Amino acid sequence: MRSSLSTRHQPVRAAALALLAACAAGLATQAAAQPRPAVKAVVGSTPYATRDDAMRFADEVAARRGLDRQWVRATIGGARFLPNVPRLMLPGPVGTVKNWQVYRSRFIDATRIAAGVRFWRANADLLARAEATYGVPPEIVVGIVGVETIYGRNMGNFRVIDALATLAFDFPQGHPRAAERQAFFRGELESFLSTESRTADDPMVPLGSYAGAMGMPQFMPSSIAKYAVDFDGDGRIDLVNNTADVIGSVASYFKAFGWQPGMPAIYPVRFDESRLRKDILLAPDILPSFSADSFVAAGAVPDGEGQRHRGLLALIELQNGANAAPTYVAGTRNFYVITRYNWSSYYAMSVLDLGNEIKAAMGYAPAPQPVLAPAPAPLRSQPRLDAQPMPLPLQSTPTEPTASQPLPPASSPRQPMPLPQ
Known part of the structure; x- marks a missing residue:
C-alpha cells in the first residue's frame, strides 16, 4: 500500500x-x-x-x-x-488559572458548527461505516476534525x-x-x-x-504509522485531502485506545456536601477509578443513567477562572480515551460539545445544554454517622478492562493544547 x-x-x-x-x-x-x-x-x-x-x-x-x-x-x-x-x-506561568468558558468559546461557534454540518452531510456514509467498523459515533469523529483543523481549513x-x-x-x-x-x-x-x-x-x-x-486530524508521525488507515481502499493513506482516510483513521485511533461503543463519555454530577470527599475523588485526576456506588459514597452523585453506570468513573474538574467556581462532570472510560488524543480535559469537553452541537444541528438530537456553569446546587441529605469517612478504595467492576484489556496508558502521542488564562 x-x-x-x-x-x-x-x-x-x-x-x-x-x-x-x-x-x-x-x-x-x-x-x-x-x-x-x-x-x-x-x-x-x-x-x-x-x-x-x-x-x-x-x-x-x-x-x-x-x-x-x-x-x-x-x-x-x-x-x-x-x-x-x-x-x-x-x-x-505558575499560578495561571484555567478557564473552561474561555477555552470552549474558541471551538464552539457558528462557523465550526456550520462547517461541521457540511462535513457530516458530505460524508454521512463514511461516518456510518466508520461507526460500524470501529464503534465510534459520527459526532466524536466530526468533533475531533472540527476542533483540530476546522475540517482541513487550518492544518x-x-x-x-x-x-x-x-x-x-x-x-x-x-x-x-x-x-x-x-x-x-x-x-x-x-x-x-x-x-x-x-x-x-x-x-x-x-x-x-x-x-x-x-493533516485534517493532526496526527503525529508515529500515530500515522500505527493508526492511520486506507479507508477507501485506493492503495494509499492521505490525511490531507482524503476525507475517507481521515474519518477511518480517527475512528481507528479511538478504537485502539479503548473506545467503548454505546458508553456515554460524561454524566452531569451534583454534590452531596454532607459526605463530599473531593480530595479523594480528584486524587486519580481524570483516570476512571471509582464505581458508581463509591462515587456516590464520596458525595458525587451522577444524574440519571450515571448512577447505573457499570464501569468506572472519574470526577472531572474544569476551572472557570479566578472568580468563578469550577464546573464538574463525571467522566467515563470514553472521556479518558478522548484525552489520549490530546492530554486535556478541556480539549475533550470541547470535542464532545462541538460534536453534540453539530449532531443537534443535523436534527439527530435535541440541542445540548452546554456544560458552562458551575455544578448544580449540592444535594441536601442527613449527615453521616461517621464524622470522619474512611478513604474510599479505587474499585473495579467485572465490566472494566482486565490485564488483557487495560485502560490506555497515561501517555499519548498527541501534544496538549495550551490552556487560556
Whole structure:
C-alpha cells in the first residue's frame, strides 16, 4: 500500500543529496491553510547540518531503520531551527488559572458548527461505516476534525521537518519535563523519516503544526504509522485531502485506545456536601477509578443513567477562572480515551460539545445544554454517622478492562493544547 503520509524513498546519488541539503534552506514555509495556533513559522539561519548532535542522531536513525545514511543526513541537515517553536512548548506561568468558558468559546461557534454540518452531510456514509467498523459515533469523529483543523481549513504552516528537528534538538530546557519531551520528539522525527510516516516523496515539503502534527486530524508521525488507515481502499493513506482516510483513521485511533461503543463519555454530577470527599475523588485526576456506588459514597452523585453506570468513573474538574467556581462532570472510560488524543480535559469537553452541537444541528438530537456553569446546587441529605469517612478504595467492576484489556496508558502521542488564562 502506498501512502501520501507514508512513501518509500530510494537511495540517491551523493550529488543529488548535496543539492537537496543546499536547497533546503530556500524552501518556503508558506501555508496552504491558516496556522494552528495563529503564529507564523519564523525560520532561523542555521541548518542542522552544522550540528554534531543532529548528525549523530541521523546516523543512528539510518542504522536502526535501514535507511540510506546520506539521505537521512541530508534531510535532517536541511532542517532549520524555528525560534518561536520552543517558546510555544513552555507551560504557562505558575499560578495561571484555567478557564473552561474561555477555552470552549474558541471551538464552539457558528462557523465550526456550520462547517461541521457540511462535513457530516458530505460524508454521512463514511461516518456510518466508520461507526460500524470501529464503534465510534459520527459526532466524536466530526468533533475531533472540527476542533483540530476546522475540517482541513487550518492544518498548519510549519514545515514538519523544521518543527520536529527544532523540538528534537532544541527543546526548551526550562520545561519541567524537558528530557522526556525531547526524547518524544526525537522519536517522532525518526518516525517521520521512516517509510511509514512521511507525507510526500520529498520530506522537506509537508506542512503541519508547530509540534509536527499533520493533516485534517493532526496526527503525529508515529500515530500515522500505527493508526492511520486506507479507508477507501485506493492503495494509499492521505490525511490531507482524503476525507475517507481521515474519518477511518480517527475512528481507528479511538478504537485502539479503548473506545467503548454505546458508553456515554460524561454524566452531569451534583454534590452531596454532607459526605463530599473531593480530595479523594480528584486524587486519580481524570483516570476512571471509582464505581458508581463509591462515587456516590464520596458525595458525587451522577444524574440519571450515571448512577447505573457499570464501569468506572472519574470526577472531572474544569476551572472557570479566578472568580468563578469550577464546573464538574463525571467522566467515563470514553472521556479518558478522548484525552489520549490530546492530554486535556478541556480539549475533550470541547470535542464532545462541538460534536453534540453539530449532531443537534443535523436534527439527530435535541440541542445540548452546554456544560458552562458551575455544578448544580449540592444535594441536601442527613449527615453521616461517621464524622470522619474512611478513604474510599479505587474499585473495579467485572465490566472494566482486565490485564488483557487495560485502560490506555497515561501517555499519548498527541501534544496538549495550551490552556487560556
